[in-house]
Amino acid sequence: MKIIEKAMxxxxxxxxxxxxxxxxxxxxxxxxxxxxxxxDKLCIQCEKCKSVCPMLNGN
Ligand code: SF4
Ligand code: SF4
Incomplete structure (x- = not known):
């Protein structure tokens, strides 16, 4: 699981x-x-992190 590149x-x-x-x-x-x-052993792939990340969603 990865949300965004570390540099971002x-x-x-x-x-x-x-x-x-x-x-x-x-x-x-x-x-x-x-x-x-x-x-990754804990992650359940719900993708909530991706949906709220301001760097990913342009907020
Ligand atoms: S929010 Fe969901 S997809 Fe993101 S790390 Fe947590 S369990 Fe995994
Ligand atoms: S929500 Fe914030 S801390 Fe999490 S990946 Fe996005 S920018 Fe980084």
Whole structure:
């Protein structure tokens, strides 16, 4: 499961809050940028994260 390319992610965490199984966490790169990590073992492919991501939906 991947929402968007890491370079596109603003780290807004909207996806983290909507995921029903808490499969998404935030990690910080050494350069200080944040990106999200999805645990595929937990993910149920509901795609809620994709539907709310502002970077993916142009909001
Ligand atoms: S598809 Fe659903 S379960 Fe998987 S990471 Fe996105 S919101 Fe969570
Ligand atoms: S909702 Fe989109 S931009 Fe926001 S943290 Fe998740 S993947 Fe990144």
């Amino acid at each position: 992610c603003s780290g807004c965490r909207t996806c983290v809050y909507v995921c029903p199984v808490k499969a998404i966490s935030v990690e910080t790169y050494r350069d200080g940028f944040e990106h999200i990590v999805i645990d």
